Amino acid sequence: MSAAGKMYFVCVEVLPSKEGIDLPRFLQKINGLLEDYSTATHVIYKFKVTGESKVLAVVQVSNILGFERTIGGLWRLGNVSVTSVPIVGxxxxxxxxxxxxxxxxxxxxxxxxxxxxxxxxxxxxxxxxxxxxxxxxxxxxxxxxxxxxxxxxxxxxxxxxxxxxxxxxxxxxxxxxxxxxxxxxxxxxxxxxxxxxxxxxxxxxxxxxxxxxxxxx
Missing domain, CATH: 3.30.70.1060 (Dimeric alpha+beta barrel)
Known part of the structure; x- marks a missing residue:
């Protein structure tokens, strides 16, 4: 399914757990997942909100399946909440x-x-x-x-x-x-x-x- 030229605003929030979370290392994993996925996605921006366990990303998508795989990878980490909304420049x-x-x-x-x-x-x-x-x-x-x-x-x-x-x-x-x-x-x-x-x-x-x-x- 093609989605040429489309962009999405993605918010990833790391949720607390009873055992606690090594937040820097967890965010390092998120950083690794939020990379360009072949030619299907291009990550324009990815920011950490200062002092919070939250990441904001702007992703350009040419193939929706690549984007879905990226989002699926984030969910596999566990202890996260992920939202995605379509945006335009x-x-x-x-x-x-x-x-x-x-x-x-x-x-x-x-x-x-x-x-x-x-x-x-x-x-x-x-x-x-x-x-x-x-x-x-x-x-x-x-x-x-x-x-x-x-x-x-x-x-x-x-x-x-x-x-x-x-x-x-x-x-x-x-x-x-x-x-x-x-x-x-x-x-x-x-x-x-x-x-x-x-x-x-x-x-x-x-x-x-x-x-x-x-x-x-």
């Missing part, structure tokens, strides 16, 4: 909103290694018409695309298919900048009471696996 969604193509650029892959954060947005629009909400979302997309294209801001976004949810990875040197930035977003200024925004620090999973075993404090 924010660039194509911005085009659908009518954002000027001149400010829509390719994502900055890979993102820098240091000072990475993850934002998850869940948008509602109580008190607004759908047209008003989409107009605000268009301004939001214009703001983000312009910041990346014109100012070189390191950010990559993915929209969940058929849902008002967005996953965002970005780099800022100072966490206080995240607050300042969030208050500037059109979606927050115009519709903030309808937005559930969550923030986590993240690090590349392969970098974590290397450093946790090889670096001393």
């Amino acid at each position: 924010y660039e194509s969604f911005a085009q659908n909103l009518g954002v000027d193509a001149s400010i829509i650029s390719n994502p900055p892959r890979p993102l820098p290694k240091e000072n990475l954060y993850y934002w998850s947005f869940d948008f509602g629009y109580t008190g607004k018409t759908l047209e008003e909400f989409l107009s605000t979302w268009k301004r939001e997309a214009e703001f983000v695309m312009a910041a990346r294209t014109n100012d070189g801001f390191p950010v990559e976004l993915f929209k969940v298919v058929s849902e008002r949810k967005v996953h965002c990875f970005l780099q800022v040197a100072d966490p206080a900048q995240l607050d300042q930035l969030s208050f500037q977003l059109p979606i927050m200024r115009e519709n903030g009471h309808n937005v559930d925004l969550q923030c986590r620090a993240v690090q590349y999973l392969p970098e974590y696996c290397t450093r946790i075993f090889n670096e001393s404090l």
Whole structure:
């Protein structure tokens, strides 16, 4: 079964056990499983959520069977919870909103290694018409695309298919900048009471696996 060009956002959470878990070694196994599966899958990103037993991955899939085998391998580890949702690149969604193509650029892959954060947005629009909400979302997309294209801001976004949810990875040197930035977003200024925004620090999973075993404090 072909699934050319499709992407999935995968969340793997390591669950507690009575015996306890050697989390670094367990995450090392997850890192090994979340690799490109022949030509069937390409892992665009895989991050560890800092301070949590959770991994976030973005996987491009050309053959769904390869993806299913990867997910099956994760479940064989035991003590995990795995979720997967279809996503699209924010660039194509911005085009659908009518954002000027001149400010829509390719994502900055890979993102820098240091000072990475993850934002998850869940948008509602109580008190607004759908047209008003989409107009605000268009301004939001214009703001983000312009910041990346014109100012070189390191950010990559993915929209969940058929849902008002967005996953965002970005780099800022100072966490206080995240607050300042969030208050500037059109979606927050115009519709903030309808937005559930969550923030986590993240690090590349392969970098974590290397450093946790090889670096001393």
